[in-house]
Amino acid sequence: MLSSSSSKPPTQQLLQSADLISQGAEAAIYKAYLRQFSTSGHGIGHGAALEALEPVLLKYRFRKHYRHLSLDTSLTRQRIAGEARALMRCMRSGVIVPGIRMVDVNEGVLGIEWIDGKSVRQILPGGAELEDISELGEVDEIHENGAADSIADYGVSRGRTVRMLIGSYSTSVDALMDMIGVEIAKMHLADIIHGDLTTSNMMLRKQTSDLVLIDFGLAYHSTLVEDKAVDLYVLERAFASTHPDSEPLFAGVLSAYEKRMCKHWLPIKKRLDDVRLRGRKRSMVG
Amino acid sequence: MPGRRRESPLKNPSRAYIALGLEGSANKLGAGVIKHAVDGSTEVLSNVRHTYITPPGEGFLPRDTAQHHREWALTVIKDAVAKANITMHDLDCICYTKGPGMGAPLQSVALVARTLSLLYEKPLVGVNHCVGHIEMGRQVTGAQNPVVLYVSGGNTQVIAYSRQCYRIFGETLDIAVGNCLDRFARVINLSNDPSPGYNIEQEAKKGKRLVPLPYTTKGMDVSLSGILTSIEAYTSDRRYRAQGSPCEESEDIITPADLCFSLQETVFSMLVEITERAMAHIGSREVLIVGGVGCNERLQEMMGIMAQERGGLVFATDERFCIDNGIMIAQAGLLSYRMGFQTPLTKSTCTQRFRTDEVHVAWRS
Numbered sequence: 145m146l147s148s149s150s151s152k153p154p155t156q157q158l159l160q161s162a163d164l165i166s167q168g169a170e171a172a173i174y175k176a177y178l179r180q181f182s183t184s185g186h187g188i189g190h191g192a193a194l195e196a197l198e199p200v201l202l203k204y205r206f207r208k209h210y211r212h213l214s215l216d217t218s219l220t221r222q223r224i225a226g227e228a229r230a231l232m233r234c235m236r237s238g239v240i241v242p243g244i245r246m247v248d249v250n251e252g253v254l255g256i257e258w259i260d261g262k263s264v265r266q267i268l269p270g271g272a273e274l275e276d277i278s279e280l281g282e283v284d285e286i287h288e289n290g291a292a293d294s295i296a297d298y299g300v301s302r303g304r305t306v307r308m309l310i311g312s313y314s315t316s317v318d319a320l321m322d323m324i325g326v327e328i329a330k331m332h333l334a335d336i337i338h339g340d341l342t343t344s345n346m347m348l349r350k351q352t353s354d355l356v357l358i359d360f361g362l363a364y365h366s367t368l369v370e371d372k373a374v375d376l377y378v379l380e381r382a383f384a385s386t387h388p389d390s391e392p393l394f395a396g397v398l399s400a401y402e403k404r405m406c407k408h409w410l411p412i413k414k415r416l417d418d419v420r421l422r423g424r425k426r427s428m429v430g
Numbered sequence: 431m432p433g434r435r436r437e438s439p440l441k442n443p444s445r446a447y448i449a450l451g452l453e454g455s456a457n458k459l460g461a462g463v464i465k466h467a468v469d470g471s472t473e474v475l476s477n478v479r480h481t482y483i484t485p486p487g488e489g490f491l492p493r494d495t496a497q498h499h500r501e502w503a504l505t506v507i508k509d510a511v512a513k514a515n516i517t518m519h520d521l522d523c524i525c526y527t528k529g530p531g532m533g534a535p536l537q538s539v540a541l542v543a544r545t546l547s548l549l550y551e552k553p554l555v556g557v558n559h560c561v562g563h564i565e566m567g568r569q570v571t572g573a574q575n576p577v578v579l580y581v582s583g584g585n586t587q588v589i590a591y592s593r594q595c596y597r598i599f600g601e602t603l604d605i606a607v608g609n610c611l612d613r614f615a616r617v618i619n620l621s622n623d624p625s626p627g628y629n630i631e632q633e634a635k636k637g638k639r640l641v642p643l644p645y646t647t648k649g650m651d652v653s654l655s656g657i658l659t660s661i662e663a664y665t666s667d668r669r670y671r672a673q674g675s676p677c678e679e680s681e682d683i684i685t686p687a688d689l690c691f692s693l694q695e696t697v698f699s700m701l702v703e704i705t706e707r708a709m710a711h712i713g714s715r716e717v718l719i720v721g722g723v724g725c726n727e728r729l730q731e732m733m734g735i736m737a738q739e740r741g742g743l744v745f746a747t748d749e750r751f752c753i754d755n756g757i758m759i760a761q762a763g764l765l766s767y768r769m770g771f772q773t774p775l776t777k778s779t780c781t782q783r784f785r786t787d788e789v790h791v792a793w794r795s
Contacts, residue, residue, distance in 0.1 A: 169703070169710035209739065210702050210732040212640055212695045219645060340649045344711075362649070378649040385597060422603075 155251045162202055170361055174202040175258065178245060199258035200245045203227075203361075206252065220252045223361055227254055230336050230363035237334035239327060240354050259358065261350045264320065265343035268387050318396050320348070323355035325400025328376070331357065332412075333405065337371045339363050341379035343386055373415035376401070380420075440793040442470040443768060447522045450510070450546075451760025454499045454539030455531025455559050456583055457482040457490040461507045462757030463514035463521075466764055472569055475514035477750060477757040478506050486619050489612065496534035503542045510756065518550045523772070525763025528556030529784030531584065536780040544778055555763035556773040559754075560585060560786040563720040564596060565765060566758030571745035573718045579705045579733070580786075582721030582754070583608030583627075586701070587786060588650060588708045594791045599708040600650030607697055608723045610654045614693060617662050618672070618686045625753070630690045631726050637691025641684060645696060650707050652700045661693050698729045702736050715742035725752040765793040 162174035177197035205220045224247065234241045246255035324346060331338060338345070339362030347356045366372075376398070383394045402409045446467050453460040459482070463475040482498035484490050511518060526543035527536060547554045564578050578589040578596070586602035605613075608627060615626030620633065643660050646653040664670060669684045705717055717737055719730060730746045737744040751758065769792040 169706040208699075208703075208736070210735040211699045214640055215645075215695060215699060342649070362647070374648065378651070382649075385599060388593075 155248045155253050159202065159204060159253065171203045171205045174204060176200055176202050200255045201258050203254045204252060221249045224249045224252055224254050226364060227360045230360040233334055233336055234331055237330060239330045239334060240356050242356060242358060259347050259349055259356050261347045263344050264346040264348065265386060267348060268343060268390065317393065321393050321396030322400040325397040326404050327355050327357055329401045329404030332372045335365055335367050337364050337366050337375050341375055342382035369411045369415045372412050373419050376416055377419045438795050440765065440768060443468060447764055447768060448516060448520055449523050449525055449760040449764035449767065450521050451525045451756040451758065451763055452539050452543050453527050453754050453756045453759045454535045455527045456535065456754060457495050458754040459499045459502050459506055460754055460756035461510035462755055462760050463510055463516065464757055464760040464764055474757055476510045477755055478510040478513065479755055480506050483623050486621050487616050489616060492532045492534040495532060496538045499535050499538040521552050523553045523555050523763065523767045525555040525557050525759045527559050527759055529781040530559055531782065533782050540778060540780045544775065547775065553772045554775065554778050555767050555771065556778060557759045557763045558784055558786060558789045561596060561789050562758035562762040564589065565762040566751050567718045567720040567747055569761055570747045570751050571718060573716050573745040575714065576716035576718035576745060577705060577709050577714045578718045578720060579701060580721045581607050581701065581723035583612060585721065586652065588704055589786055590708060590712050590714065591794060594794060596786045596789065596791060598787050600704045603648065603651050603653040604655040607654060607701065610658045610697065613658060614661055617665060627723055627726060630694065631728060633687050634690040634694045634728065636687040639684065639688040640695060641688060641692045643692055643696045645700060647700050647703055650704050652704055654697065657697060661689055664689055694728055698732050702732050705733065706736050709740065715740065717742065717744045719746040720752060722753045725749045769793050
């Protein structure tokens with residue numbers, strides 16, 4: 145991991161030269177360009193000495209003025225470091241995540257690989273044609289906010305290219321749900337909890353049609369069945385609240401997850417049922 | 431948003447409507463009279479409340495609270511009707527809290543509502559307590575389509591309107607924020623008069639030291655029970671001085687004021703954070719804070735800073751409308767009554783669990 149801590153000016157310079165892509169609740173997202181070195185040190189398999197500038201995504205956790213200064217500082221440091229740590233762990237276990245390019249905890253900047261593609265939320269029905277409350281734009285999306293009319297460029301993996309047209313929706317969406325389930329399972333097998341699984345935080349990469357999990361801002365390491373079940377539950381709620389009438393989609397995610405988790409699935413399933421019943425989440429009539 | 435909004439299904443009334451609202455889901459008993467005039471304006475004719483206050487260190491128990499409501503119901507309702515300068519015969523409907531809340535107090539108030547309905551032959555309207563808060567907040571502040579942070583002793587929810595339903599985007603996974611504050615107030619023996627939350631707020635103003643506490647946001651949800659345990663543990667810390675004055679800065683001590691300060695800063699930061707996430711998620715620029723904890727000025731201040739940084743607006747109300755009251759039940763009830771909704775006597779039950787998103791919001795487009 146290439147770390148440019150201690151050097152304050154370079155990070156600031158980089159931020160100044162970068163284009164603001166979006167300003168989410170957590171952080172501002174910039175697109176900047178890094179020169180690729182031929183020397184190793186990236187830890188990712190870009191061996192060739194390319195002169196081309198590599199686009200990177202800078203995640204700048206700016207200061208939140210509503211928070212007490214010391215609380216804010218420690219949270220920002222924790223979250224930047226935690227995010228980098230979680231990404232590294234995922235990468236080692238073969239989960240498809242963006243590669244790390246730079247970390248600066250003091251400035252609150254994390255630089256990761258630029259993923260060219262669309263978020264699953266934009267691809268799925270209901271997510272992009274946001275209803276009345278969400279018409280204002282300024283969505284927490286990282287990449288371009290195009291309408292989700294043409295999804296034809298996004299093939300779906302497993303060798304054959306399935307076009308996501310209305311007629312063949314169910315099969316191709318199923319394949320997408322399958323990939324989501326598999327990636328989450330790989331991540332959970334590595335004992336990483338994402339903490340904010342939503343359809344906005346998954347992207348379909350343009351060139352390879354890989355499903356990439358993004359935004360590990362709330363991720364942490366845990367072996368507990370409870371945390372994994374809550375992670376799945378958060379995703380279930382996100383599906384229900386972002387894509388109305390698409391609860392069967394989540395069932396597809398779960399079945400792929402189940403296959404991948406093998407023997408680890410049963411305790412998680414039991415706990416997931418508990419989590420669903422727990423507290424005030426569900427009306428318990430009768 | 432102006433220009434983009436569809437026509438409201440709620441037409442201006444052909445005559446003035448007057449409704450009585452009865453609220454008693456927790457330790458506040460409220461009665462209020464509201465009037466919807468022909469020109470579409472809304473007027474609060476009266477808003478009377480009586481609170482059941484327990485001694486320091488004690489919470490309110492369902493049975494005693496119900497007892498309190500039964501004792502005060504007639505006084506409070508008579509007072510509300512007299513202040514509104516109407517008679518019971520002028521009413522169009524009687525609105526009561528159907529839920530959520532504590533069972534026994536809810537039942538007492540529902541019984542009063544049923545009795546009045548039969549006595550004066552007025553239709554009943556059962557109202558969801560949370561929707562009452564939201565509708566009154568929108569009415570008082572004029573917020574058009576805000577993200578709502580509903581924070582009270584029994585509820586902590588981030589809500590946004592969509593397709594005739596108030597959808598819950600985030601909420602507490604365990605205890606409510608008001609419950610967390612109230613229970614801590616009991617631990618350090620703060621008075622329950624006028625409310626434990628208010629006394630925590632005053633105490634917190636004297637606090638200087640921020641003790642580390644868990645920071646438990648989970649997506650758009652929060653978990654608060656662990657924070658309560660953690661802050662309670664500080665009261666048995668060696669450095670804790672129950673009588674300590676916060677001015678002795680040089681000493682390494684923790685005072686009750688410091689704990690109140692730390693608790694508020696941490697918990698409110700979490701609430702503002704999930705609200706901000708919800709705003710970013712759905713692309714809204716307005717926030718409305720409702721519920722009893724909503725009258726905490728520090729929470730309003732923090733929310734204001736957040737909204738300002740996003741170029742948005744924050745709406746909050748004062749204690750008359752934030753804390754449980756009868757007028758909000760009347761407002762939400764009258765809105766649904768004007769859309770043709772009534773609760774027949776045989777179905778005029780109440781329920782402890784009644785989620786905000788179960789209500790069909792017929793009066794909005």
